[in-house]
Amino acid sequence: KYKAIIFDLDGVICHTDQYHYQAWKALTERLHIPFDETINNRLRGVSRMQSLNIILEKSKKQYTALEKEAFAEGKNKIYRNLLAGMTPDDLSDEVRKTLKALKSKGLKLAIGSSSKNTPIILHQIGLGDFFDAVSDGNNITNSKPDPEVFLKASAMLKLAPQECLVVEDAVVGIEAASRGGFFSAAIGDAQTCKSATYVLHHFGDLLNI
Numbered sequence: 158k159y160k161a162i163i164f165d166l167d168g169v170i171c172h173t174d175q176y177h178y179q180a181w182k183a184l185t186e187r188l189h190i191p192f193d194e195t196i197n198n199r200l201r202g203v204s205r206m207q208s209l210n211i212i213l214e215k216s217k218k219q220y221t222a223l224e225k226e227a228f229a230e231g232k233n234k235i236y237r238n239l240l241a242g243m244t245p246d247d248l249s250d251e252v253r254k255t256l257k258a259l260k261s262k263g264l265k266l267a268i269g270s271s272s273k274n275t276p277i278i279l280h281q282i283g284l285g286d287f288f289d290a291v292s293d294g295n296n297i298t299n300s301k302p303d304p305e306v307f308l309k310a311s312a313m314l315k316l317a318p319q320e321c322l323v324v325e326d327a328v329v330g331i332e333a334a335s336r337g338g339f340f341s342a343a344i345g346d347a348q349t350c351k352s353a354t355y356v357l358h359h360f361g362d363l364l365n366i
């Protein structure tokens with residue numbers, strides 16, 4: 158019944174979330190700030206700067222805007238180095254097969270990600286030319302839970318939100334989908350979200366909804 162599916166990238170298509178974690182961990186160790194999985198889950202789907210601000214909530218020190226920019230840049234350098242090691246093998250067989258099957262059903266497939274590194278990641282995993290539309294951190298001013306990234310994706314596809322399903326691993330991502338008028342499917346950390354239209358235990362479950 159949907160004409161299109163808009164996929165979040167980090168945590169849905171691929172597991173770059175582990176690299177974000179490693180890169181932030183390096184910064185928090187340098188600054189002696191506590192950091193764990195619970196804090197890390199709050200970083201899902203939110204922009205780089207907002208992520209940094211969440212991390213710095215635990216800091217006793219106040220930092221200037223300039224210092225914060227340097228921290229975010231340093232984190233991104235570490236993250237980019239980790240991305241450079243990614244190959245098409247980092248795309249699971251399940252995700253690859255499911256994406257192909259959905260495409261051959263005639264569905265339009267798009268990306269809706271907060272990440273400014275989206276083009277690099279898609280290239281590394283061999284999906285550089287696969288999607289019908291890519292909306293990412295480079296073309297938005299408000300990150301999730303604002304629906305902007307998904308609204309831009311549906312506009313690129315020339316479809317109404319009601320015709321699209323959003324797949325998300327972030328609680329803020331499911332909220333963004335609801336606020337934009339999209340149907341949503343929650344996977345991973347977002348599975349507990351009450352407002353999600355569907356809960357996916359596996360990516361391949363998309364073939365059954």
Ligand code: B16
Pocket residue numbers: 165166167168177200201202203204205208233269270271272273274275294327
């Ligand atoms: P970048 P998604 C999000 O990607 C990540 O979940 C989030 O942790 C990250 O801070 C954000 O992208 C920005 O990423 O630093 O690469 O611009 O889940 O929306 O695909």
Ligand code: MG
Pocket residue numbers: 165166167168169201202325326327330
């Ligand atoms: Mg995500």
